Amino acid sequence: MTALPNSTVIAVIGAGTMGAGIAQVAAAAGHSVLLYDAMDGAAAKGRDGVARTLSKRVASGKMDQADYDALIGRIALADSLAALAPAGLVIEAIVERLDVKQSVFSQLEDLCGPEVILATNTSSLSVTAIGAGLKRPDRLVGMHFFNPAPLMALVEVISGIATDPAVAQAIYATAAAWGKKPVQAKSTPGFIVNRVARPFYAEAQRVYQEGAASPATIDAVMRDCGGFRMGPFELMDLIGHDVNFAVTNSVFDAYFKDERFLPSLVQKDLVDAGWLGRKTGRGFYDYA
Ligand code: NAD
Secondary structure, eight states: OOOTTTOOOOOEOOSSSSHHHHHHHHHHHHHEEEOOOTTTTTHHHHHHHHHHHHHHHTTTTOOOOOHHHHHHHHEESSSGGGGTTOOOOEEEEOOOOOOHHHHHHHHHHHSSOTTTTTEEESSSHHHHHHHOOOOGGEOOOOOESSSSSOOOOEEEEETTTTTOOHHHHHHHHHHHTTTTTEEEEEOOTTTHHHHHTTHHHHHHHHHTTSSSOOHHHHHHHIITTTTOOSSSHHHHHHOOOHHEEEEEEEEHTTTOOOGOOOHHHHHHHHHHOOOOBBBGTBSBOOOO
16 A cells, blocks of 8 residues: 555644644645644644744754745644545544544544545544444544654554554555654554553652652653663653543553553642643643
8 A cells, every 4th residue: 555645635633742743744744734723723833833843943954944934834724624624634633532532533524535534643542442433434543643743753553443454554654655663553552652651650650659769860760771762750741641641541441440550649630730741831840
């Protein structure tokens, strides 16, 4: 199966941490991108964030002004779901809630053409469950980017029970054409990375909760001696505690409350306080 051609319009729904980065990746690959967010002003903020990041590359001579103008010019803001009708691929990067994702996809399959591919960037929800209730669950696939999407090479291509293998193949080939390193997997809780990474976060939070060491010490050990690019606390602050906590809860529930995946009260406290990490200026660390 070949990659989607550059003429395919890509819609990205949700212009937060992930959606804005995914829009940048698709636009950099030459696609016209429609960026939509349900919150007023969020899509513009997402595109402005991309523009700000890339203008630093122009200033440092790593990107031509003409390439910058062309890339930003390929990201158009959409003001409704209906405006996404021309898309051949829709990538959803909205809130990590099954009911909300199901509702958005069921509206999309009525708005877009029958050949549209619907992709979810969910970190942990079942692709099979998101597709339940769709008329064409075979057109739905997981396309799981990592944060920050423009920099991280890995993309997990996740098939639910009903996903058409040709759809998964097309997304695999497209991710590769966008310069990513895709991997295919079936929809199991947390897929590959978020399953394997659960103990990394959980044990670090237990060590901290037991008073053994501070987040800064644990991060320094894992980063400077353990060979990890980021320590667990700084990584959770980057991901966002609302997102990370939702993923842990989802994996915990999906494995019938297996206590290996028990969510952390320390992280719940951060979520309750609205200290969601970098995006709110405070998490385990203070970014003010
Ligand atoms: P975020 O909170 O930064 O952004 C989500 C955006 O979606 C917000 O701007 C919000 O206004 C918008 N939104 C919410 N409901 C919507 C709806 N019904 N229609 C349109 N827009 C809506 O979240 P994020 O971190 O970008 O995560 C988005 C998705 O990507 C989640 O499924 C998450 O699990 C997944 N993900 C996150 C990360 C990460 O590190 N943050 C990594 C990989 C995957």
